[in-house]
Amino acid sequence: MSQTTSQRAILLVEDNPKDVELTLRAFKKSNLSNHVVVAHDGVEALDYLFARGVHANRPGSELPQLVLLDIKLPKLDGLEVLRALRQDERTKLVPVVILTSSLEEQDLIRGYALGANSYVRKPIDFVQFTEAVRQLGLYWLVTNQAPPLTGSA
Amino acid sequence: MGGNHSATVGASAPLCESFAVGDHGAPASAAPELDFRALFESAPDLYLVLTPELTIVAVSDAYTRATMTQRETIVGRPLFDVFPLNPETPGATGVRNLSASLERLRRHGLTDAMPIQKYDIARPAADGGGFETRFWLSTNSPVYGPSGGLAYIIHRTEDVTDRHHVNDDFRLMLESLPSALIMVNPDRIMTLVDQETERLFGYSRQEMLGEPVDMLLPEPLRAEHAAHVTAFFGQPDRRELGTRKPLFGRRKDGSLVPLEIRLNPIEISEGPRTLASIVDISERQRIHDARALLAAIVESSDDAIISLSLNGAVTSWNEGAYKMFGHTPREMIGETVALLIPAHSEDEFSRLLQRLRSGGHVEHLETVRRCKGGTEIDVSISSSPIRDASGVLIGASWIARDITQLKRTQIALQHAKDATDTVNRELESFSYSVAHDLRAPLRSIDGFSQALLEDFGEKIDGDGRRYLGYVRESAQHMAQLIDDILALSRVSRATLSDETVDLTALAHAVIARLSRTQPERTVNVTIQDGISVRGDPRLLAIVMDNLLGNAWKFTGKQADPRIELGTTSCDGRLAYFVRDNGAGFDMAYAGKLFGVFQRLHATHEFEGTGVGLATVQRVVHRHRGQVWAQAAVGAGATFYFTLHETDPSV
Numbered sequence: 001m002s003q004t005t006s007q008r009a010i011l012l013v014e015d016n017p018k019d020v021e022l023t024l025r026a027f028k029k030s031n032l033s034n035h036v037v038v039a040h041d042g043v044e045a046l047d048y049l050f051a052r053g054v055h056a057n058r059p060g061s062e063l064p065q066l067v068l069l070d071i072k073l074p075k076l077d078g079l080e081v082l083r084a085l086r087q088d089e090r091t092k093l094v095p096v097v098i099l100t101s102s103l104e105e106q107d108l109i110r111g112y113a114l115g116a117n118s119y120v121r122k123p124i125d126f127v128q129f130t131e132a133v134r135q136l137g138l139y140w141l142v143t144n145q146a147p148p149l150t151g152s153a
Numbered sequence: 154m155g156g157n158h159s160a161t162v163g164a165s166a167p168l169c170e171s172f173a174v175g176d177h178g179a180p181a182s183a184a185p186e187l188d189f190r191a192l193f194e195s196a197p198d199l200y201l202v203l204t205p206e207l208t209i210v211a212v213s214d215a216y217t218r219a220t221m222t223q224r225e226t227i228v229g230r231p232l233f234d235v236f237p238l239n240p241e242t243p244g245a246t247g248v249r250n251l252s253a254s255l256e257r258l259r260r261h262g263l264t265d266a267m268p269i270q271k272y273d274i275a276r277p278a279a280d281g282g283g284f285e286t287r288f289w290l291s292t293n294s295p296v297y298g299p300s301g302g303l304a305y306i307i308h309r310t311e312d313v314t315d316r317h318h319v320n321d322d323f324r325l326m327l328e329s330l331p332s333a334l335i336m337v338n339p340d341r342i343m344t345l346v347d348q349e350t351e352r353l354f355g356y357s358r359q360e361m362l363g364e365p366v367d368m369l370l371p372e373p374l375r376a377e378h379a380a381h382v383t384a385f386f387g388q389p390d391r392r393e394l395g396t397r398k399p400l401f402g403r404r405k406d407g408s409l410v411p412l413e414i415r416l417n418p419i420e421i422s423e424g425p426r427t428l429a430s431i432v433d434i435s436e437r438q439r440i441h442d443a444r445a446l447l448a449a450i451v452e453s454s455d456d457a458i459i460s461l462s463l464n465g466a467v468t469s470w471n472e473g474a475y476k477m478f479g480h481t482p483r484e485m486i487g488e489t490v491a492l493l494i495p496a497h498s499e500d501e502f503s504r505l506l507q508r509l510r511s512g513g514h515v516e517h518l519e520t521v522r523r524c525k526g527g528t529e530i531d532v533s534i535s536s537s538p539i540r541d542a543s544g545v546l547i548g549a550s551w552i553a554r555d556i557t558q559l560k561r562t563q564i565a566l567q568h569a570k571d572a573t574d575t576v577n578r579e580l581e582s583f584s585y586s587v588a589h590d591l592r593a594p595l596r597s598i599d600g601f602s603q604a605l606l607e608d609f610g611e612k613i614d615g616d617g618r619r620y621l622g623y624v625r626e627s628a629q630h631m632a633q634l635i636d637d638i639l640a641l642s643r644v645s646r647a648t649l650s651d652e653t654v655d656l657t658a659l660a661h662a663v664i665a666r667l668s669r670t671q672p673e674r675t676v677n678v679t680i681q682d683g684i685s686v687r688g689d690p691r692l693l694a695i696v697m698d699n700l701l702g703n704a705w706k707f708t709g710k711q712a713d714p715r716i717e718l719g720t721t722s723c724d725g726r727l728a729y730f731v732r733d734n735g736a737g738f739d740m741a742y743a744g745k746l747f748g749v750f751q752r753l754h755a756t757h758e759f760e761g762t763g764v765g766l767a768t769v770q771r772v773v774h775r776h777r778g779q780v781w782a783q784a785a786v787g788a789g790a791t792f793y794f795t796l797h798e799t800d801p802s803v
Contacts, residue, residue, distance in 0.1 A: 022597070022600040022604075071589075101593060102588050124596050124629050126600040
């Protein structure tokens, strides 16, 4: 793993500020040093990914190394965000892990059908949650070979 | 003929002498001597003269011709030596009839006519031997000697073989008639019965002939029957019995049979007789009864049952049709059913006629019909073609049911279903929210409590840290409750699939998973091989999860824990069971076992939310089964369940 790839940002799409803080805390405890960008709703997530709106000044070619996507989100829900980014040439290969409270079968099926790379249910127990985040980071940021930077195949 | 005393007494005296010495008193010289022997022998009829001991003393030429015998070989010999019984005809009545006839002759001193006799004649060996069947009509006339004793018997015979064949034909005709024939004399004695009579009453001919006809009547009728017979013979007239009111005969086995009887007075040579021709009408009676039953059903039906001719005219109109449409049968018969078609769909009548003439069936056609007052009702009509006996289409039957109320109910039901669907959709989104929104705060409670412990642990004393631990435990417990409630609601909502499910394999998987969570435990698990059921694999997996999970949990404090999955028979039903030797429970609380949030153990003993068994029960009920338990405190518990019972009640 080269230092540069592991330092690319993680996009956390999560509307609940407390969950954001807990997730960031878990990242920190797991010694994952990547920069975490937080989007608080679906629209903001897509703005970031496509470098538009509030993120218009961001260099569009810099895609996050991993997207952690909640399903239930204001404005545009997680599954719609997933569909949009899978349909776009630039973002269709970006690894997306659905991180949610839902265990509804329909959400699992639709998530995978839309091209989610992984589906993780947030444990209530914070110790377990921290462990889940640590494993996620280890796998997706270290073990896993990310797709090439240019999203197009 | 009788009373001729001219013959010389002497059984063995030659007949010629008797004739020769005849003392009629006629002077021998007055006329040329007649050769009586020649005259006798050449008489055209068949004569045999016998001694009372039945020795042949004279015979006519005609007789020897007819019997294929020679005078020289038969005269002087006993009758039955010459005409032996045909050994191939056992039971021949010749000797009996002849001796009976001779007995009568002796008693009455009169010529006696014998019944027609079948008597086989021995054919000469030259003609091939054997016997030839002949029928004889014979009379025996006595010839008395001077002392008044019987001297000779003149046996006159007529070969009626040809005539008898004609009788045979009649007899055959008689026997083939479909009705039973009985001839009765004025003393009510049966003198003739046929085969059909035997079949109908179950008596043999021998049992009936010569017996009073009363034996064929039911007991109560016997007394008055004699008077009827007497009256009938007094005023003989053809008449029919049993056509108006039912008449019964009595069979040998005592059963009664409905009859129709035609009585014909006839006069035969023996005197007046009544010939009864009897028909068994039980089949006709059955058809009649069945018809009456059908007619009663049609009349009592709430459905309108109508028949139509090919031009749409009503040919029958039942009570139900009157109640439904308001028209009486008198008003409708002959009218076309166009009267019943609402004004706004006049072309329906032509379509109806078309259908009628095509001879097709219609089932449950839902349409609108007009009643007498103009009210329109929703009806469901089924129609079938009516054909005559030769298969020609002659009309159609209509069965119409008033479905106005049904329609209303259907609409109400649809509304109710729509409302339920809406509620279900709301419930679904509600449970989705519960899953998501209720868990998020719990995560914060747990997460920040943990953060407090981690970041500020040194500033909080032991009690404070313990309390924070409780906060976290409670948050996690509540999360578990939410999950269990969601699982329960999913069980109720899920569409049931019907697949073959390997319960044995499911159980092995559950036990393997439990062993992984607590590898330190050693549990003796017995799982019966090859338990295969029909049902929803995911829901049945939940049942196995819960029952085996409970067994695992409640044997946690057992020194020698044992868990068993098997099948057994309960009141003839196949039941599946999960048995453990764990903590068990008091059967007094068994009723609470399957309620939501019902727990029989304190949380500090065994953890749990009290939803698992409620979920099990719901899955089992959805599979039309039952679930129950048997247990004792400290002696383990057995949970039984059945699947697919016919009676869904619990």
